[in-house]
Amino acid sequence: MNFISLQFLLFFTIVCVLYYLIQHYCFREKLSQLLLLGASLCFYCFASIKFLPFLIFSFAVTFVFGHLVKKIKSLFIAAMIIDVLPLLFFKYVNFIISPFTSEKLPLILPLGISFITFQSLSYLADVRNGKIAVEKDPVSIFLFVSFFPVVSSGPIQRAENLIPQLKQKHLFEYNHATDGMKLFIWGLAKKVIIANSLASYVDEIYKIPSEAHGPALLLATFLYSFQIYCDFSGYSDMAIGVSKFLGFDVGKNFDHPYLSNSCGEFWKRWHISLSSWLRDYVYIPLGGSRVPVPRIYLNLIMTFLVSGIWHGAAWTFVVWGLIHGIYQCTGRLLKSINEKLPSALRIFITFCLISFAWIFFRVESLNDGLIIAKKIFCSPIEASKSLIELRPEIGTKAAVKLLFDLDVVDGYKQMSYIILKLLCFVFIDILSARKDGLSRINSMPVILRWIIYVIFLNVIVSNLLAESANSISTNFIYNNF
Amino acid sequence: MKKFCLKIAILLFFISIRFFYTAYIDTYNVFHPYNVRFTEAEPNKNFIKTKYVVENKDKFNAFVLGSSRVSYIPIDFLPKFFDGEPLNWYNMTYSEGIPEENFLTLKTFVEKGVDVKMILMAFDSIAMYANYTDHQHQFLRMSYQEYEKNPLKYYTQYLMPIPDFSIATQIVRYSKKENIERSKWFYEYGTNIQDFEVNLEEKTDLSRYETISFDYSETESWKCLQAIKNYCDEKNIELVLVTNPMYITNYKISVEKGYFDFLEKVAGCCEFYNFSCLSKYTTIPNYFHEFSHYKSFVGLEMTKILFGTEAEKKDAKQRAVLNSDDSDLFGMKVTRENYNIVKQRLIRQLEFYDMEAAVSKYNH
Numbered sequence: 001m002n003f004i005s006l007q008f009l010l011f012f013t014i015v016c017v018l019y020y021l022i023q024h025y026c027f028r029e030k031l032s033q034l035l036l037l038g039a040s041l042c043f044y045c046f047a048s049i050k051f052l053p054f055l056i057f058s059f060a061v062t063f064v065f066g067h068l069v070k071k072i073k074s075l076f077i078a079a080m081i082i083d084v085l086p087l088l089f090f091k092y093v094n095f096i097i098s099p100f101t102s103e104k105l106p107l108i109l110p111l112g113i114s115f116i117t118f119q120s121l122s123y124l125a126d127v128r129n130g131k132i133a134v135e136k137d138p139v140s141i142f143l144f145v146s147f148f149p150v151v152s153s154g155p156i157q158r159a160e161n162l163i164p165q166l167k168q169k170h171l172f173e174y175n176h177a178t179d180g181m182k183l184f185i186w187g188l189a190k191k192v193i194i195a196n197s198l199a200s201y202v203d204e205i206y207k208i209p210s211e212a213h214g215p216a217l218l219l220a221t222f223l224y225s226f227q228i229y230c231d232f233s234g235y236s237d238m239a240i241g242v243s244k245f246l247g248f249d250v251g252k253n254f255d256h257p258y259l260s261n262s263c264g265e266f267w268k269r270w271h272i273s274l275s276s277w278l279r280d281y282v283y284i285p286l287g288g289s290r291v292p293v294p295r296i297y298l299n300l301i302m303t304f305l306v307s308g309i310w311h312g313a314a315w316t317f318v319v320w321g322l323i324h325g326i327y328q329c330t331g332r333l334l335k336s337i338n339e340k341l342p343s344a345l346r347i348f349i350t351f352c353l354i355s356f357a358w359i360f361f362r363v364e365s366l367n368d369g370l371i372i373a374k375k376i377f378c379s380p381i382e383a384s385k386s387l388i389e390l391r392p393e394i395g396t397k398a399a400v401k402l403l404f405d406l407d408v409v410d411g412y413k414q415m416s417y418i419i420l421k422l423l424c425f426v427f428i429d430i431l432s433a434r435k436d437g438l439s440r441i442n443s444m445p446v447i448l449r450w451i452i453y454v455i456f457l458n459v460i461v462s463n464l465l466a467e468s469a470n471s472i473s474t475n476f477i478y479n480n481f
Numbered sequence: 482m483k484k485f486c487l488k489i490a491i492l493l494f495f496i497s498i499r500f501f502y503t504a505y506i507d508t509y510n511v512f513h514p515y516n517v518r519f520t521e522a523e524p525n526k527n528f529i530k531t532k533y534v535v536e537n538k539d540k541f542n543a544f545v546l547g548s549s550r551v552s553y554i555p556i557d558f559l560p561k562f563f564d565g566e567p568l569n570w571y572n573m574t575y576s577e578g579i580p581e582e583n584f585l586t587l588k589t590f591v592e593k594g595v596d597v598k599m600i601l602m603a604f605d606s607i608a609m610y611a612n613y614t615d616h617q618h619q620f621l622r623m624s625y626q627e628y629e630k631n632p633l634k635y636y637t638q639y640l641m642p643i644p645d646f647s648i649a650t651q652i653v654r655y656s657k658k659e660n661i662e663r664s665k666w667f668y669e670y671g672t673n674i675q676d677f678e679v680n681l682e683e684k685t686d687l688s689r690y691e692t693i694s695f696d697y698s699e700t701e702s703w704k705c706l707q708a709i710k711n712y713c714d715e716k717n718i719e720l721v722l723v724t725n726p727m728y729i730t731n732y733k734i735s736v737e738k739g740y741f742d743f744l745e746k747v748a749g750c751c752e753f754y755n756f757s758c759l760s761k762y763t764t765i766p767n768y769f770h771e772f773s774h775y776k777s778f779v780g781l782e783m784t785k786i787l788f789g790t791e792a793e794k795k796d797a798k799q800r801a802v803l804n805s806d807d808s809d810l811f812g813m814k815v816t817r818e819n820y821n822i823v824k825q826r827l828i829r830q831l832e833f834y835d836m837e838a839a840v841s842k843y844n845h
Contacts, residue, residue: 172482174484454492454496457492
């Protein structure tokens with residue numbers, strides 16, 4: 001069930017009403033949990049009932065092996081392998097067999113498989129390490145692996161954070177509800193107003209990279225950086241908002257990543273729940289930074305390779321992970337030089353490096369990625385050469401339009417509209433980096449706040465209607481992982 | 482909880498104001514199908530007219546189909562009877578009406594119980610570039626059939642655009658009384674008030690007669706014409722198929738883009754009366770409103786050729802003639818058998834026409 005759908009609106013309204021009725025009038029821990037579990041299963045099955053066996057399997061492995069690992073620590077490896085098996089099968093089997101056969105198995109990836117598996121693994125590892133007590137209640141475990149606000153694309157939950165909250169009584173709190181709604185709407189705006197309009201340009205330019213002009217590819221690459229940010233952080237904000245509305249705190253997943261001074265800092269601000277997971281369950285167990293320097297670099301590269309492979313079974317993701325691994329190593333090596341540069345320049349360099357890496361995340365094949373990289377690096381020469389040649393014939397405006405392939409979005413007018421929306425977003429994002437967006441809006445005078453709500457919601461609804469009329473997909477990029 | 486619900490209700494109220502406003506201004510008139518308001522924005526006539534006909538299914542039984550170019554065919558001069566039964570004509574034309582849409586309209590009428598007896602359908606080069614899919618993304622042209630598939634989706638799409646200020650002003654100031662006659666013509670005949678005056682002395686702004694070069698693409702719309710013919714045969718509906726007179730600039734571009742090939746395909750499956758040729762009317766700008774729409778006078782002359790007596794036909798053809806060799810070309814019946822001959826004559830007509838001389842003659 002997509003967050004951006006009338007079905008979800010209806011589903012969530014019903015769940016909220018029932019949930020708060022239970023909380024207020026007949027609170028029983030089990031009843032409350034069963035309601036949430038029922039809702040989570042409904043949400044999950046809405047994607048496809050065929051996915052349910054995987055969810056049940058994941059729950060069974062988490063619950064049973066949680067008890068076993070507590071008693072026999074050496075079973076952890078076996079538990080880990082069994083837990084990861086469905087992910088390996090559904091996500092990687094076609095990739096593994098691809099060198100041997102051109103035929104692919106007709107597999108459909110169960111909803112949230114990567115997120116559920118990582119959540120389950122973190123529980124088993126924490127139980128093994130004695131960080132948390134084993135959970136005896138199967139309903140809590142089932143709900144932990146299937147909690148509907150975060151099941152499809154995170155934020156990846158830790159048992160120590162979510163399970164205690166599942167047992168608490170959550171009375172309706174006005175501030176929680178309104179903050180949750182505001183976050184949800186802000187996430188919706190990022191997706192509907194920004195990400196989808198950027199996608200209209202990026203998708204067209206990236207469709208056949210060999211036919212696109214270098215400057216167009218350069219622009220599309222920068223715009224893709226914002227598209228994926230608005231798409232994924234938009235989704236995360238919606239998931240956090242939905243959880244907050246029900247009284248749950250599922251943590252932060254993004255913290256203005258493009259304002260990072262280095263690639264190392266970027267990963268502390270981007271997809272925080274995944275990067276902290278990789279840090280705690282891959283990088284540190286490999287030895288982390290408490291090993292000789294060459295080994296640290298190896299650990300960093302290994303960790304980012306895992307991150308790349310987690311995102312998708314393709315060489316493009318491997319390369320993307322490798323690039324980030326190399327960035328981390330280089331970042332460590334050049335730390336002293338980087339720190340001497342002005343902050344704005346460091347932010348810009350980091351943004352360019354991250355955007356370059358996104359090329360391999362976005363493309364269909366490595367070959368496309370190489371074509372794009374080559375064209376981008378040649379784009380300043382191409383642009384100046386073409387401008388000199390074309391300007392006398394068709395004029396500067398038409399030449400620029402041609403170089404940036406603006407026809408794919410109906411020319412200058414539409415592109416300026418897209419850029420204007422993006423600039424507004426960047427402005428708000430920078431403002432909210434200095435002071436949390438929620439506190440900023442809550443501290444505004446009531447009338448101004450309400451004017452903003454009404455205008456903002458109108459723009460969102462208009463965009464939603466326009467997108468639905470033009471059959472533009474409202475699926476999130478990270479739903480594919 | 483009460484405070485929260487109250488605030489949500491207030492918020493929803495404020496948000497809905499914008500949608501009420503959009504529905505009230507209703508640029509394309511789909512929320513007011515029985516109260517067409519004439520502003521500078523053209524209403525969605527496909528939707529309004531089809532809805533009006535199917536909801537008044539006993540009122541009309543003969544229809545003029547085609548694009549807005551055909552809207553100047555005078556209803557009053559069309560046949561009053563067919564097979565002894567009275568005919569009540571309605572002009573079901575609208576902007577860029579194409580054969581595919583016309584076929585859907587016809588089927589809708591029949592399926593909704595309209596007793597269709599006769600169809601006069603005109604087409605031209607618009608059928609070569611306009612297509613149904615594109616029209617479904619244009620508020621002015623979204624079809625009634627899309628509304629039938631999903632009324633909620635159809636209306637919500639019209640709630641999306643915030644109306645232009647100028648349209649909003651026109652709607653607020655709109656006087657129903659002042660437009661009562663125009664409105665009556667729209668619902669009674671599906672057309673504008675007819676004016677048969679043509680002043681050949683009147684100075685024309687030739688810039689309005691320069692044709693835009695359209696992006697022509699391979700079209701299958703001739704198959705829709707064939708489908709209409711088959712459907713009419715099956716349902717016992719009399720079909721009169723004609724091509725529109727096109728102003729010379731428009732006609733020449735259409736020919737360059739393959740209009741004759743298109744007509745050949747049409748002739749291969751149905752007979753039609755051809756008015757797309759060089760004639761007095763298509764070479765003198767005063768007979769056209771601009772490059773696209775011919776005036777009611779031309780429409781009247783066409784009806785005489787199509788439905789008049791032999792003497793009326795002869796006179797009308799004579800009036801349209803450009804030179805003596807082409808005396809029968811305007812309104813000539815085209816069949817599979819004679820198409821090649823007609824085509825050669827049309828080509829020759831174009832080759833020998835001195836465009837520059839004509840332009841200088843009428844360049845007032």
